[in-house]
Amino acid sequence: MDNPSPSPPMFNVQIDGIWHQFPKGTRVIEACEQVGVFVPRYCYHKKLSSPGNCRMCLIEMGFPRLGPDRKPELGADGNPIINWMPRPQICCAQDVAEGMAVRTDSPLVKECRHGVMEFLLINHPLDCPICDQAGECRLQEFSVDYGSSQSRFLENKVKKPKAVQLGPRVTLDDERCILCSRCIRFCQEIAHDDVLGFVERGSHTVLTAHPGRSLDNNYSLNTVDICPVGALTNTDFRFKMRVWFLKETKSLAPLLCSRCGNLMRLVGSEPHPIEAKTDLLTYSCTACEDLLVLPVQISATGND
Amino acid sequence: MDEAIARYPKDHRRSATMPLLHLWQEHFGFIGHEAVFWIAEKLGLQPINILEVVTFYPMFRQHPAGKTHIRICRTLSCAMAGGLEVMENLCASLGIKRPNDGEETNNPIAVSADGNYSVEFVECLASCHTAPVCMIGEQLHEKVDPNSAADFFRNRQSVIGDPKLAWPPHPLEHRLVYKNIGRPGWTSDIDCYLRDGGYEQLKQALTLSRDDIVNKVKNSGLRGRGGAGFSCGLKWSFIKPDEKRPVYLICNADESEPGTFKDRYIIHEDPHQLLEGMLISCYALGAHTAYIYIRGEFPEGANILERAIEDARQHNFLGKDILGSGFDVEFYIHRGAGAYICGEETGLIESLEGKRGYPRIKPPYFPAVLGLYMCPTIVNNVETLCNIKHIIAMGGAEYARLGRPNNTGTRVLCVSGDVQRPGYFEVEVGAVTMGQLIYEMAGGLRPGRKLKAVIPGGSSAKVLRADERFKIKERQTDGSTSEREIAIDDIAMDFDSLAAAGSMAGSGGVIVLDDSRDMVWALNNLNKFYAHESCGQCTPCREGSLWMQKITDRMLRGGGVVEDPKTLKTIGDNIAGRTICAFGEACAWPTQSFVEKFPEEFAARARKPIPPPLPPEYTSEELIEEESIPTVPMAHDPGWEKAGAKGTI
Numbered sequence: 044m045d046n047p048s049p050s051p052p053m054f055n056v057q058i059d060g061i062w063h064q065f066p067k068g069t070r071v072i073e074a075c076e077q078v079g080v081f082v083p084r085y086c087y088h089k090k091l092s093s094p095g096n097c098r099m100c101l102i103e104m105g106f107p108r109l110g111p112d113r114k115p116e117l118g119a120d121g122n123p124i125i126n127w128m129p130r131p132q133i134c135c136a137q138d139v140a141e142g143m144a145v146r147t148d149s150p151l152v153k154e155c156r157h158g159v160m161e162f163l164l165i166n167h168p169l170d171c172p173i174c175d176q177a178g179e180c181r182l183q184e185f186s187v188d189y190g191s192s193q194s195r196f197l198e199n200k201v202k203k204p205k206a207v208q209l210g211p212r213v214t215l216d217d218e219r220c221i222l223c224s225r226c227i228r229f230c231q232e233i234a235h236d237d238v239l240g241f242v243e244r245g246s247h248t249v250l251t252a253h254p255g256r257s258l259d260n261n262y263s264l265n266t267v268d269i270c271p272v273g274a275l276t277n278t279d280f281r282f283k284m285r286v287w288f289l290k291e292t293k294s295l296a297p298l299l300c301s302r303c304g305n306l307m308r309l310v311g312s313e314p315h316p317i318e319a320k321t322d323l324l325t326y327s328c329t330a331c332e333d334l335l336v337l338p339v340q341i342s343a344t345g346n347d
Numbered sequence: 348m349d350e351a352i353a354r355y356p357k358d359h360r361r362s363a364t365m366p367l368l369h370l371w372q373e374h375f376g377f378i379g380h381e382a383v384f385w386i387a388e389k390l391g392l393q394p395i396n397i398l399e400v401v402t403f404y405p406m407f408r409q410h411p412a413g414k415t416h417i418r419i420c421r422t423l424s425c426a427m428a429g430g431l432e433v434m435e436n437l438c439a440s441l442g443i444k445r446p447n448d449g450e451e452t453n454n455p456i457a458v459s460a461d462g463n464y465s466v467e468f469v470e471c472l473a474s475c476h477t478a479p480v481c482m483i484g485e486q487l488h489e490k491v492d493p494n495s496a497a498d499f500f501r502n503r504q505s506v507i508g509d510p511k512l513a514w515p516p517h518p519l520e521h522r523l524v525y526k527n528i529g530r531p532g533w534t535s536d537i538d539c540y541l542r543d544g545g546y547e548q549l550k551q552a553l554t555l556s557r558d559d560i561v562n563k564v565k566n567s568g569l570r571g572r573g574g575a576g577f578s579c580g581l582k583w584s585f586i587k588p589d590e591k592r593p594v595y596l597i598c599n600a601d602e603s604e605p606g607t608f609k610d611r612y613i614i615h616e617d618p619h620q621l622l623e624g625m626l627i628s629c630y631a632l633g634a635h636t637a638y639i640y641i642r643g644e645f646p647e648g649a650n651i652l653e654r655a656i657e658d659a660r661q662h663n664f665l666g667k668d669i670l671g672s673g674f675d676v677e678f679y680i681h682r683g684a685g686a687y688i689c690g691e692e693t694g695l696i697e698s699l700e701g702k703r704g705y706p707r708i709k710p711p712y713f714p715a716v717l718g719l720y721m722c723p724t725i726v727n728n729v730e731t732l733c734n735i736k737h738i739i740a741m742g743g744a745e746y747a748r749l750g751r752p753n754n755t756g757t758r759v760l761c762v763s764g765d766v767q768r769p770g771y772f773e774v775e776v777g778a779v780t781m782g783q784l785i786y787e788m789a790g791g792l793r794p795g796r797k798l799k800a801v802i803p804g805g806s807s808a809k810v811l812r813a814d815e816r817f818k819i820k821e822r823q824t825d826g827s828t829s830e831r832e833i834a835i836d837d838i839a840m841d842f843d844s845l846a847a848a849g850s851m852a853g854s855g856g857v858i859v860l861d862d863s864r865d866m867v868w869a870l871n872n873l874n875k876f877y878a879h880e881s882c883g884q885c886t887p888c889r890e891g892s893l894w895m896q897k898i899t900d901r902m903l904r905g906g907g908v909v910e911d912p913k914t915l916k917t918i919g920d921n922i923a924g925r926t927i928c929a930f931g932e933a934c935a936w937p938t939q940s941f942v943e944k945f946p947e948e949f950a951a952r953a954r955k956p957i958p959p960p961l962p963p964e965y966t967s968e969e970l971i972e973e974e975s976i977p978t979v980p981m982a983h984d985p986g987w988e989k990a991g992a993k994g995t996i
Contacts, residue, residue, distance in 0.1 A: 130925075159925075195910070240399040241703065244402070244882060253398050256393075
């Protein structure tokens with residue numbers, strides 16, 4: 044390594060028939076997004092590790108067929124012939140590789156997404172009318188794209204705990220939870236406060252905190268933010284307002300603007316949703332009479 | 348307890364979670380809150396980490412059991428032999444009230460009023476040929492008579508039936524790994540093993556180079572005996588000879604595939620053969636630490652192995668500088684706690700690391716690259732490791748002459764279900780056909796019964812129907828292939844033939860069903876197994892396995908609707924191939940194949956045009972108690988009026 048190049052090597056990747064170049068180390072799901080191909084996902088979050096458990100991002104993947112000389116064989120159009128893997132692969136845990144080809148809109152991929160959507164909804168309470176997440180819920184969004192209009196599920200749904208107070212700011216509805224583990228990974232990897240976990244097994248798996256421990260760290264409201272469904276909800280905002288009636292305002296210092304409006308809630312924004320760690324918790328403080336207290340409170344509790 | 352912690356690397360004390368939980372439960376009877384806090388503190392973990400593990404493994408109890416705890420197997424072979432009646436009769440005589448079938452409860456244990464007895468249904472106890480079986484405390488009881496079960500438990504008499512069902516090998520058998528199983532005068536201690544030329548192959552192997560051994564195993568063509576049939580030599584060659592990180596060998600003794608009970612006998616009767624195979628493998632792989640992951644339902648097996656390890660250490664076969672070769676190696680036992688998914692190699696590794704047995708995604712977590720503690724790890728089945736000893740003894744090429752090309756060696760077939768003489772038979776791979784196995788070796792079906800179906804490789808394998816015709820492609824000696832159509836009796840019991848017949852050789856557990864069996868009932872039994880054992884990590888398997896069970900439950904209750912067979916089939920299609928691990932296929936294949944091959948039985952149970960009404964999910968009282976409905980007036984009135992024309996407040 045005498046002359047390391049400043050930029051990482053680029054790989055040629057075929058996405059839905061078009062060849063693109065991506066630097067080494069790019070996740071396939073990110074690569075797709077960069078070229079405008081959105082792959083639905085629940086468990087994947089770019090700031091967290093990839094457990095690959097929701098199976099929503101299944102795509103078809105293939106690599107160039109190699110000839111006897113270990114070089115890719117070229118087809119009539121001059122492009123490599125792709126050997127497609129027989130099984131769909133998840134694209135949230137794999138990095139791009141040279142010559143990789145993915146198909147995100149094939150019939151098989153659509154079938155996979157239909158299948159996963161159906162599975163996710165069979166035990167979901169479908170209580171969207173009273174759910175705080177309604178309007179910004181991934182289940183709703185992907186249902187429009189990949190859901191079916193009729194349920195084939197004729198059985199009783201699995202019963203799980205409702206309205207569990209995980210901590211002072213977060214309320215959990217276990218029946219709505221799709222067990223994507225984003226909140227658990229957030230607590231482990233970002234907040235370094237390992238309080239959440241899954242208990243029980245199989246379809247009866249339940250998200251919970253250990254009895255006696257509560258999700259009370261300063262970053263806890265981020266779990267509400269990254270929850271793709273209505274399982275984790277902001278206790279203060281619960282049942283306050285349909286989210287589509289809210290007016291959204293971008294702000295760097297929410298506390299300052301909180302006086303001039305009627306602040307309902309705070310959410311972290313792209314591109315660094317998880318890094319907005321402390322500010323989310325200050326919503327509940329805006330009810331305080333004396334704003335001068337607040338900066339003190341933040342510096343005392345909210346540090347990275 | 349400290350001794351249990353010391354068995355794992357210093358940086359990975361978390362691995363000691365399960366051993367500590369076992370110790371706690373043995374001492375206190377169940378695992379309460381104090382246990383969770385105490386163990387978490389001891390290992391430097393959060394209580395939730397421990398609680399996650401306790402609730403994942405059914406053998407860990409959070410509630411006290413009776414003084415005598417009885418586990419009764421409810422999986423297919425035992426259920427066919429009357430395991431369910433055993434439970435019924437037992438509960439009736441002990442006055443135990445169990446929750447009704449289908450009722451959800453998170454405590455599967457039912458205790459008698461006086462607290463003396465408790466019962467629990469468990470999944471396959473890996474003794475399917477002596478069905479129905481149960482475990483009383485830590486003791487396995489075989490061939491329990493359903494009708495006298497009650498008396499049997501009450502009087503606490505000695506074991507019914509012969510604990511060792513030993514018989515001389517059948518003439519069609521070729522005993523290699525099972526040479527000593529059931530042999531008159533054979534014991535599991537080291538002296539007996541040494542008298543029989545034990546550990547000679549280890550001495551021989553230590554004179555060879557590592558590459559030589561790996562090449563021998565490659566030449567032998569040995570394929571894994573755990574279920575997937577992956578080439579053992581190829582797996583081993585993934586370990587780089589100059590690996591800097593520690594290399595681990597794990598012996599997968601988590602035998603829990605319904606219909607399979609081969610590893611049980613190796614562990615219980617010939618543990619030193621396994622140890623010798625493992626020692627040779629460790630030497631070949633450069634692994635200085637090996638773990639034996641033995642399923643929790645084999646407490647006696649774990650004790651036997653502990654003793655065998657101690658004896659081997661006394662003889663310097665194990666420990667520092669073994670037999671003066673300069674090679675150090677240490678073996679440890681790690682007990683599971685009743686999770687089928689921990690037989691999946693990455694699930695096993697997670698479990699060994701002290702976590703829930705969630706299989707890892709591959710890529711990137713191929714065990715040979717990122718295995719136990721993110722180090723290169725080889726996971727092999729008990730029978731596979733035993734074969735290593737014989738490969739060293741015979742030489743790779745000689746071993747490869749056994750069996751058929753690409754299906755070399757011998758393997759143990761476990762026959763259970765509706766045959767006259769169920770049991771284990773070690774044969775050269777492919778040397779016997781299904782017909783020979785069922786009718787000659789296993790004594791055929793009961794008088795007056797006809798064969799209906801065979802599950803040829805553990806419950807996950809696709810079922811074969813007795814009157815089916817199979818198109819098998821055969822490679823001739825001149826290299827050409829020819830196709831011929833054969834009946835079920837003529838299928839050779841090897842990896843490739845069974846794959847060609849649309850099923851798999853799997854773990855070698857053959858379950859035979861005769862014409863008295865209801866296939867919907869049989870599938871329901873397997874579906875219950877898979878719904879119970881699904882780890883719940885990824886969506887299709889978690890949701891699909893329980894859904895399939897609920898559908899077959901309803902069909903059995905008489906509420907099957909016309910669409911049910913089609914729904915079952917599509918659920919299977921939506922699971923298979925789309926999950927993190929092979930459990931997806933394992934739970935989808937039975938459903939897919941049962942529905943496809945016995946359409947008339949499923950159609951007969953699915954006649955209703957509309958579904959029956961569901962029992963109510965919530966009572967009205969529960970709804971009122973629900974705290975999710977706020978009682979304080981809302982600060983803002985959500986609604987259009989308030990929102991105004993601009994859509995803002």
